[in-house]
Amino acid sequence: MKKILLTSLSLCIFQFKAFAEYKTRVIIGNGTSAQVFRRTASIDNWKTIVIGGNGLWDNFKEHKMGQTAHILHLPGQIIPAFINADGKNNLTGFLDSSTYQFELNKLSQQNNYRDNAIVYSEYLVKNISRNGKKVIVNASSKNMDHISIQADEVILTTGIPPQRNLSNLIQDAHKKSNNLGFVQIQEAVEYLSKESKYYTTEPLTVALYGGSATAAWVADVIDERQPLKFYWFARPGKPGEDKFKEAAVAGDRNYLILKKTEAIRQIKDVESIIYMSEGDLDDKGNKLSKPKVKINFNENFGKESIFVDQLIYALGGDPNSKEGIKNILSENLNNELIPIRDNQYVIVDYNSPKKETYGLGWTTSDGMVKIIGTAAYNFSSRNGIHSVQPPMETLPTNGQVPHGIAVAASTISALNNYIPIIQDRNGKIHYSMVNINTANSNQLASFIAIYYQDLKEKFANLAVEKIIAARSNASKAFGISDTEFNEIINYIRFLQKETLDVK
Numbered sequence: 001m002k003k004i005l006l007t008s009l010s011l012c013i014f015q016f017k018a019f020a021e022y023k024t025r026v027i028i029g030n031g032t033s034a035q036v037f038r039r040t041a042s043i044d045n046w047k048t049i050v051i052g053g054n055g056l057w058d059n060f061k062e063h064k065m066g067q068t069a070h071i072l073h074l075p076g077q078i079i080p081a082f083i084n085a086d087g088k089n090n091l092t093g094f095l096d097s098s099t100y101q102f103e104l105n106k107l108s109q110q111n112n113y114r115d116n117a118i119v120y121s122e123y124l125v126k127n128i129s130r131n132g133k134k135v136i137v138n139a140s141s142k143n144m145d146h147i148s149i150q151a152d153e154v155i156l157t158t159g160i161p162p163q164r165n166l167s168n169l170i171q172d173a174h175k176k177s178n179n180l181g182f183v184q185i186q187e188a189v190e191y192l193s194k195e196s197k198y199y200t201t202e203p204l205t206v207a208l209y210g211g212s213a214t215a216a217w218v219a220d221v222i223d224e225r226q227p228l229k230f231y232w233f234a235r236p237g238k239p240g241e242d243k244f245k246e247a248a249v250a251g252d253r254n255y256l257i258l259k260k261t262e263a264i265r266q267i268k269d270v271e272s273i274i275y276m277s278e279g280d281l282d283d284k285g286n287k288l289s290k291p292k293v294k295i296n297f298n299e300n301f302g303k304e305s306i307f308v309d310q311l312i313y314a315l316g317g318d319p320n321s322k323e324g325i326k327n328i329l330s331e332n333l334n335n336e337l338i339p340i341r342d343n344q345y346v347i348v349d350y351n352s353p354k355k356e357t358y359g360l361g362w363t364t365s366d367g368m369v370k371i372i373g374t375a376a377y378n379f380s381s382r383n384g385i386h387s388v389q390p391p392m393e394t395l396p397t398n399g400q401v402p403h404g405i406a407v408a409a410s411t412i413s414a415l416n417n418y419i420p421i422i423q424d425r426n427g428k429i430h431y432s433m434v435n436i437n438t439a440n441s442n443q444l445a446s447f448i449a450i451y452y453q454d455l456k457e458k459f460a461n462l463a464v465e466k467i468i469a470a471r472s473n474a475s476k477a478f479g480i481s482d483t484e485f486n487e488i489i490n491y492i493r494f495l496q497k498e499t500l501d502v503k
Contacts, residue, residue: 021045022045022046022047023045023046023047023152023153024046024047024049024149024150024151024152024153025046025047025048025049025151025152025153025154025155026049026050026051026135026137026149026151026153026154026155027048027049027050027051027117027155027157028051028052028125028137028154028155028156028157028158029051029052029156029157029158029159029373029375030050030051030052030053030054030108030119030121031052031054031104031157031159032074032104032159032373032374032405032408032409033157033159033372033373033374033375033408033412034050034052034155034157034373035074035104035107035108035111036074036075036107036373036408036409036412036413037155037157037372037373037412037416038050038111038114038115038117039074039075039076039107039110039111039114039418040075040412040413040416040418041416042416043114043115046115046153048115048116048117048118049117049118049119049120049149049151050117050118050119050120050121051119051120051123051124051125051137051139052120052121052123052124052125052158053121053122054121060097060101060192060193062096062097062098063096063097063192063217063220063221064091064094064095064096064097064253065094065095065096065097065100065253066094066213066249066251066253066254066398066401066404067094067095067249067251067253067398067399067401067404067405067406068080068083068085068093068094068095068251068398068478069081069083069095069099069100070082070083070435070437070438070478070479071395071396071398071399071406071437071438071478071479072095072100072399072405072406072409073409073435073438074103074104074107074409075107075409075413075418075420075433076107076110076420076433077103077106077107077433078433079433079434079435082437082478082479082480082481082482083478084477084478085251085252085253085398085478086252087251087252087253087254087255087256088252088255088256091253091256094251094253100405120139120141120147122141122142123139123140123141123145123147124139124140124141124323125137125138125139125328126138126139126140126328127328127329127330128154128328128329128330128333128369129329129330129332129333130330130332130333130368131150134150134151134152135150135151135152135153135154135333135368135369136148136149136150136151137149137151137154151368152368153367153368153369153370154368154369154370155370155372156325156369156370156371156372156375157372157373157375158325158375159373159374159375159403160316160317160374160375160378160403161317161318161319161321161323161324161325161375161378162317162318162321162322162323162324163187163188163189163314163315163316163317163318164315164316164317164318165187165313165315165318166185166209166270166273166313166315169270169271169272169273170185170272170273170274170275171272171273171274171275172274172275172276173275174275175275175276175277175280175291176275177275177277177291180291180309181202182204182309182310183310184275184291184293184309184310184311185273185275185293185310185311185313186310186311186312186313187312187313187314188210188214188215188217188218188312188313188314189214189314191218191221191312192214192217192218192221203225203226203227203228204225204227204228204308204309204310205227205228205229205230205231205307205308205309205310206222206225206227206229206230206231206308206309206310206311206312207230207231207232207233207293207295207306207308207310207311207312208222208230208231208232208233208311208312208313208314209233209234209235209270209311209312209313209314209315210234210235210313210314210315210316211234211235211243211244211245211246211247211265212246212247212314212316213246213247213249213253213254213401214314215232215234215247215314216247216249216253216254216257216258217254218312218314219232219257219261220254220257222312223257223260223261228309229308230261230264231264231266231306231308232261232264232265232266233265233266233267233268233270234265234266234267234268235267235268235269235270235315236267236268236269236300243267244258244265249398249401250397250398250400250474250477251397251398251477251478252477268297268298269297269298269300270295270296270297270298271296271297271298272295272296273293273294273295273296273311274293274294274295274296275291275293275294276288276291276292276293276294276307277291278290278291280292282307283305288307290309292307292308292309293307293308293309293310293311294306294307295307295308295311317378317403319378319379319380324378325371325375325378325379326379329369333364333369336364336365336369337362337363337364337369337371338362338363338364338365339359339361339362339387339388340359340360340361340362340363340370340388340415341358341359341360342358342359342360342391342414344442345441346414346440346441346442347360347391347394347410347411347414347440347441348391348393348394349393349394349468352393354389354393357387357388357389358388358389358390358391359376359388359389359391360372360376360391360411360412360414360415361373361376361388361411361412361415362376362379362388372408372411372412372415373408373411373412374403374404374407374408376388376390376411377389377390377402377403377407378403389402390402390403390407390411391407391411392406392407392410393472394440394441394468394472395407395410395437395438395471395472396437396438396471396472396476396477396478396479397472397474397476397477398477398478398479399437399438399479406438409438410438410440413440413443414440414442417442418443419442419443419446420432420433420434420443421433421434421446421447421450423450429450432447432450432451434446434447436467436471436479436480436482436485437471437478437479437480438479441464441468444463444464444467444468445460445461445464448460448463448464448489452489454493455489455492455493455496456496459492459493459495459496460492462492462495463488463489463492466488466491466492467480467485467488470484470488
């Protein structure tokens with residue numbers, strides 16, 4: 001990794017100018033979306049600079065993820081064997097987070113060799129603006145060291161934005177206790193992280209606020225710790241809306257914990273959250289024997305209060321946060337951004353009634369600034385005219401997670417027209433990394449054209465349609481096996497033969 005030595009008085013701004021023969025590409029973010037982009041994008045005549053630390057999964061304790069290895073396959077890596085995971089039987093077959101992070105680190109190392117990027121892992125981007133024919137990226141480290149980069153292209157891959165917090169609900173924060181061996185009010189991602197201070201041998205009364213898949217993972221950890229008492233509630237939504245629906249990931253990853261907590265999950269509207277000190281009075285006039293967190297609920301959903309040792313919240317990302325994309329982009333750049341539509345229907349199903357809402361990300365008209373991957377689906381234009389929904393209907397249902405890895409990998413690969421087949425000028429194939437369960441229609445068509453040359457164009461295209469339809473069928477959460485793939489190919493061969501025989 002190349003570094004620039006900065007002095008202790010580094011309030012000065014360093015200017016990085018593009019080499020005469022190269023253009024400068026700045027990638028903001030260093031997680032899954034960044035690595036997928038680096039692997040699938042052309043690097044011809046580009047000098048790459050990456051700003052940001054490792055992504056979300058690098059911070060998580062080892063646990064079972066929501067998908068299997070073949071659904072979370074990364075471009076350029078060996079394709080894992082197909083597996084039907086079993087969420088009802090000890091989470092057998094689901095990929096663990098440490099294995100995923102190992103594969104992501106391996107991809108990162110390959111990318112470093114491929115594009116020879118300069119990486120500023122300790123820096124956060126503060127603002128991005130235009131200056132003539134360049135885009136200026138300003139970033140700072142925790143030590144207040146500054147860099148300013150003149151870029152020809154800026155790719156934002158920042159993932160899920162900072163999480164929504166409870167600051168508008170919290171009262172008496174001065175009573176917060178810092179010597180309990182755990183954090184009294186903690187955000188879910190922090191709670192799940194390697195550095196979390198949640199652990200204590202003392203059984204706790206714990207409340208969990210949120211109904212997402214992340215909340216379900218937190219519930220798993222809370223349950224493992226054998227709490228004294230466990231409350232789990234989600235915010236009210238529209239009439240009839242299941243606010244715990246997102247927790248039920250296709251493939252039953254969270255089946256066991258949802259079944260176990262069925263009786264305690266509730267819809268509650270939190271009115272206020274109050275730090276309480278030892279000696280403060282509870283609702284019955286009794287003195288508290290130790291610090292607590294009091295949660296008051298709105299009367300529309302049963303006015304009551306509960307006292308807990310710890311409150312964990314999982315309320316999703318906040319796209320309007322201070323560190324969010326909207327606030328680091330200049331007003332002009334914000335106003336320039338338009339959706340990148342899948343006009344060739346590489347991922348989007350042409351027959352989908354939602355096809356006009358789907359997109360591969362955001363871009364300025366000249367392509368100098370793009371928002372891709374998970375970040376794209378946590379962003380909306382300031383004027384509210386445009387929106388981008390994740391195209392995921394053609395993936396196996398287990399991979400249809402709006403902010404998930406499979407969606408990010410597939411949309412970025414489509415954006416870069418990435419075909420994971422290496423073939424020399426003589427037609428010899430050196431390797432193919434086409435994953436039949438996550439490949440887009442162009443990738444599948446290329447794969448079939450090379451390996452199944454007996455299929456004529458019409459029938460090759462029909463094979464692509466049948467494969468995508470089969471793998472995205474709701475009854476097959478994890479897609480199709482090699483055997484099922486071969487059955488489809490043989491069926492298409494049969495149809496082709498029947499058609500030719502009739503002629």
